[in-house]
Amino acid sequence: MASTVGVSVFVVVAIVVVAALAAIALFRAMWRVAEPNEALIISGLHHRPPESAGESLGFKIVTGRGTLVIPGVQVVRRLSLDLRESELQIQCVTQQGIPVHIKGVVIYKVGDDFASIANAARRFLDQQDRMDARIQQVFAGHLRAICGSLTVEDLIRERDKLTEATRSASGTEMEKLGLIVDSLQIQEIDDPTGYIDNLAKPHAAAVLRDARIAQAQADREATEREQEANALKALAERDSKIKQAGYQAEVDKAAAQAKQAGPLADATARQQVVVEETKIVELDAHKKEQELLVTVRRPADAAAYEKTTIATAQRDADIAAAEARAKQIELQAQADATRVKLAADAESQKTKMLGEAEGAAIRARGAAEGDAINARGLAEAAAIKARAEALAQNQEAVIGQQLAEKWPAIVDASSKAFAGIDQMIVMNGADGVSEIMGKVLTQGVAGLQLARNLLARTRSGSAANAEPPAATLNGEAARRSETV
Numbered sequence: 030m031a032s033t034v035g036v037s038v039f040v041v042v043a044i045v046v047v048a049a050l051a052a053i054a055l056f057r058a059m060w061r062v063a064e065p066n067e068a069l070i071i072s073g074l075h076h077r078p079p080e081s082a083g084e085s086l087g088f089k090i091v092t093g094r095g096t097l098v099i100p101g102v103q104v105v106r107r108l109s110l111d112l113r114e115s116e117l118q119i120q121c122v123t124q125q126g127i128p129v130h131i132k133g134v135v136i137y138k139v140g141d142d143f144a145s146i147a148n149a150a151r152r153f154l155d156q157q158d159r160m161d162a163r164i165q166q167v168f169a170g171h172l173r174a175i176c177g178s179l180t181v182e183d184l185i186r187e188r189d190k191l192t193e194a195t196r197s198a199s200g201t202e203m204e205k206l207g208l209i210v211d212s213l214q215i216q217e218i219d220d221p222t223g224y225i226d227n228l229a230k231p232h233a234a235a236v237l238r239d240a241r242i243a244q245a246q247a248d249r250e251a252t253e254r255e256q257e258a259n260a261l262k263a264l265a266e267r268d269s270k271i272k273q274a275g276y277q278a279e280v281d282k283a284a285a286q287a288k289q290a291g292p293l294a295d296a297t298a299r300q301q302v303v304v305e306e307t308k309i310v311e312l313d314a315h316k317k318e319q320e321l322l323v324t325v326r327r328p329a330d331a332a333a334y335e336k337t338t339i340a341t342a343q344r345d346a347d348i349a350a351a352e353a354r355a356k357q358i359e360l361q362a363q364a365d366a367t368r369v370k371l372a373a374d375a376e377s378q379k380t381k382m383l384g385e386a387e388g389a390a391i392r393a394r395g396a397a398e399g400d401a402i403n404a405r406g407l408a409e410a411a412a413i414k415a416r417a418e419a420l421a422q423n424q425e426a427v428i429g430q431q432l433a434e435k436w437p438a439i440v441d442a443s444s445k446a447f448a449g450i451d452q453m454i455v456m457n458g459a460d461g462v463s464e465i466m467g468k469v470l471t472q473g474v475a476g477l478q479l480a481r482n483l484l485a486r487t488r489s490g491s492a493a494n495a496e497p498p499a500a501t502l503n504g505e506a507a508r509r510s511e512t513v
Contacts (some may be wrong), residue, residue, distance in 0.1 A: 038436045039175035056097075060095055060098075061096055061097075062094070062095040062424075063092050063096075063107075065093060066109065067091055067092075067107045067109055068108045069089075069090070069105055070088055070090060070094065070105070070106045070146075070150045070154060071089040071096065071098055071104070072087070072098070072104050073103035074099075076509075085238060087462070090143050090150075092141075105401050108153075108157070109139070110138060110141070110146075111138065112136055112138045113133060113136070113160060113161065113164075115135050115161040115165055115168075116132075116134070116138050116162075117132065117134065119169045119172050119173060121177070122173075122177060123179055123180055123181050123184065124178060124179055124180050125181060127181055127222060128220060128221060129176065129218055131176065131184075131215060131217070131218055132215075132216045132219075133172075133214055133216050133217075134212075134214050135164060135212070135213045135469055136211045136212040137208050138208065138211060139207055139209075139210060140204075145204070145207040145209065146207060147207065149202075149206065149207030149208060149270070150205065151207075152206055153206075160208075160295070164384075167202055168199060174193055174198065176191075178193065179220075181224055182228070185218060188215045188225055192214070192215060195213055196213055288484070307462065336371070351376040
């Protein structure tokens with residue numbers, strides 16, 4: 030029984046839970062919430078329109094809150110309330126008949142009131158992606174109409190007027206569409222004919238002229254300021270250089286003084302030394318003067334007084350002393366004369382002896398030179414005689430000796446014949462070389478034979494002259510000695 034009751038309770042609880050979960054799931058499926066930037070459009074049942082709508086809508090509008098939607102009975106759709114942006118590029122013709130190209134941008138959105146949301150829902154709920162194209166067409170028509178009533182100058186200078194006129198003209202249509210314009214901006218106005226450029230040229234020329242004038246004035250003022258600055262700079266440089274020169278002069282003067290400080294100090298020191306030495310000399314002179322005054326003058330005065338007092342007594346003594354001195358001077362003069370005479374005689378005798386000695390020396394030197402010349406002549410004569418005797422007795426040996434002594438020179442002279450030859454071709458090889466050398470040596474032998482023949486021919490003529498008489502040689506030596 031208890032178990033049956035427990036099972037029944039569990040089943041009831043389970044059914045309740047399931048029913049609750051089903052109710053929650055059904056509620057979640059039926060509950061819709063409108064985001065802050067959107068409006069829920071619910072249709073399917075008749076709804077009383079809100080008082081702000083002003084007319085029967087036949088559908089429900091929910092903004093910023095949640096609502097129940099009966100599935101299968103009602104349909105809910107969302108209308109975006111976000112800002113939208115549409116670019117405008119419109120070709121217009123102004124009042125002056127000048128074509129212009131206007132570029133702008135319009136920012137719009139669905140109105141926040143129920144009437145605007147209802148109007149926008151009726152027109153754009155299924156065509157929200159085509160709202161920009163529709164808005165472009167609306168504003169293009171109004172801009173063309175407004176531009177046709179304005180001039181180019183008005184378009185350029187009064188863009189706010191163009192904007193306000195466009196918004197005013199499109200306000201009624203935008204209200205019918207449930208849209209409001211947040212911002213309308215004309216970004217650019219261009220004309221293909223160049224009217225705007227030409228319109229700006231006079232002003233640009235005037236501005237350019239004023240700019241050039243201002244630039245010229247600025248350049249002139251700048252040049253004047255630069256000249257003044259350069260003048261001040263030059264003046265400052267001059268003053269600086271003058272000061273620098275003064276400072277440099279002082280530096281040079283100080284350097285010169287420093288350079289001369291050593292010699293000047295030495296000179297000053299020497300000057301002080303000289304001054305001190307002069308003072309010492311003066312003191313010594315004064316000292317000697319005082320000493321003379323004490324030792325000489327005062328005794329001299331005393332002696333003069335003594336002599337004056339005893340002048341009569343000393344008169345005879347003075348006369349005797351004078352006579353004695355005169356005799357002494359006379360004797361001294363005689364002695365000096367005798368001494369001078371003796372000295373002159375001695376000098377004369379000395380000069381005579383020196384002359385005689387020099388003459389003897391010259392004669393001895395000449396005799397020695399003559400003897401040397403005589404001896405040399407006798408030696409040459411003896412040599413000539415010995416050579417002649419040697420030639421007479423054994424001329425072959427003498428000639429052989431001379432040729433032996435000169436043989437290298439003879440061979441060298443003979444070989445000079447081959448010195449100028451660059452290349453020499455010997456036909457017989459080693460025999461040819463031997464033959465050439467034999468010819469060279471044969472020339473030397475031929476020279477020897479020629480010398481012998483000459484000696485043989487001149488033997489008879491030269492025998493008498495080869496041995497000069499001894500008297501002749503002696504006479505020649507004597508002549509040489511006399512010449513010397």
